[in-house]
Amino acid sequence: MRITELFSRGEFVVTAEVSPPKGFELDALLGDAEKYLQGVSAINVTDCCSSKMRMGALAACKAMIDKGFSPIFQLACRDRNRIALQSDLLGAAYFGIENLLVLTGDHTIMGDTPQAKPVFDLDSVSLLYAVGQLEHGIDIAGNKLSGNFPRFTKGAVVSPCADSIDAQLFKMERKIKAGAEYFQTQGVFEPEKFVRFMEKAKQFSVPVMLGVIIPKSARMMNFLCDNIPGIGAIPEIIEELEKDKEKTASGVTGVEITARIIKECREYCQGVHIMALGWESKIPDVLRVSGLSS
Numbered sequence: 001m002r003i004t005e006l007f008s009r010g011e012f013v014v015t016a017e018v019s020p021p022k023g024f025e026l027d028a029l030l031g032d033a034e035k036y037l038q039g040v041s042a043i044n045v046t047d048c049c050s051s052k053m054r055m056g057a058l059a060a061c062k063a064m065i066d067k068g069f070s071p072i073f074q075l076a077c078r079d080r081n082r083i084a085l086q087s088d089l090l091g092a093a094y095f096g097i098e099n100l101l102v103l104t105g106d107h108t109i110m111g112d113t114p115q116a117k118p119v120f121d122l123d124s125v126s127l128l129y130a131v132g133q134l135e136h137g138i139d140i141a142g143n144k145l146s147g148n149f150p151r152f153t154k155g156a157v158v159s160p161c162a163d164s165i166d167a168q169l170f171k172m173e174r175k176i177k178a179g180a181e182y183f184q185t186q187g188v189f190e191p192e193k194f195v196r197f198m199e200k201a202k203q204f205s206v207p208v209m210l211g212v213i214i215p216k217s218a219r220m221m222n223f224l225c226d227n228i229p230g231i232g233a234i235p236e237i238i239e240e241l242e243k244d245k246e247k248t249a250s251g252v253t254g255v256e257i258t259a260r261i262i263k264e265c266r267e268y269c270q271g272v273h274i275m276a277l278g279w280e281s282k283i284p285d286v287l288r289v290s291g292l293s294s
Contacts (some may be wrong), residue, residue: 011271021055042069085127102127159186181206182207
């Protein structure tokens with residue numbers, strides 16, 4: 001199912017995110033998806049998230065299709081040049097993958113192999129352009145494709161809580177011109193900033209999905225604030241996580257915080273993307289407490 005078809009029907013779209021393992025056995029990932037992610041419309045499969053070496057997203061997406069799930073293939077520019085990126089896109093088309101999320105990607109120094117050489121031959125904008133070229137039957141160098149042409153639904157990322165709203169709007173506009181059909185946001189912890197951003201972003205008439213991260217602890221929040229662009233210091237949330245350590249450890253506090261953010265932002269977006277970061281078991285609770293499921 002193309003995610004844009006859901007938007008066009010006026011549905012409030014819910015997606016979640018999983019990361020392939022640091023190995024090649026997918027039983028645990030697929031089992032968690034079957035147990036906890038039945039309430040979402042599509043599942044993002046990350047591409048060596050945070051620059052940590054894992055099984056490739058393309059193989060994991062194929063496994064998810066075989067199990068009846070609708071994957072969103074995340075494709076980052078960090079590790080592959082334009083030849084390899086286009087090659088993986090053709091492979092995705094062959095496997096029947098319909099939905100993409102195109103990213104520039106985190107630098108390798110953030111991951112578990114900091115000595116790795118980053119590629120960044122393309123960025124997210126030029127990769128969106130390359131996808132569009134393939135859809136028109138040519139590669140980025142102008143060479144013709146054989147057989148049928150691929151057709152993808154193309155997504156991109158935006159950071160609504162970054163310091164400069166105008167800079168994010170500019171990046172968003174460039175991505176739309178390059179072919180982006182929907183957006184997922186960086187994790188939002190400041191609803192008021194998200195609302196201000198969306199009041200300006202609505203000029204583009206492109207679906208935007210609120211990105212939310214289920215916070216596990218105050219320590220995790222401090223790490224996100226220090227290391228992830230677009231997530232600033234949120235002392236109130238850190239204080240809430242520190243208030244009742246037992247409640248926080250059980251995930252109740254994180255679920256409450258995430259559900260509250262969704263409720264405050266829901267009327268300003270067209271969907272929500274949940275980043276559980278290993279807490280996929282909490283996603284059904286987030287959906288229930290936020291009112292997205294019964």
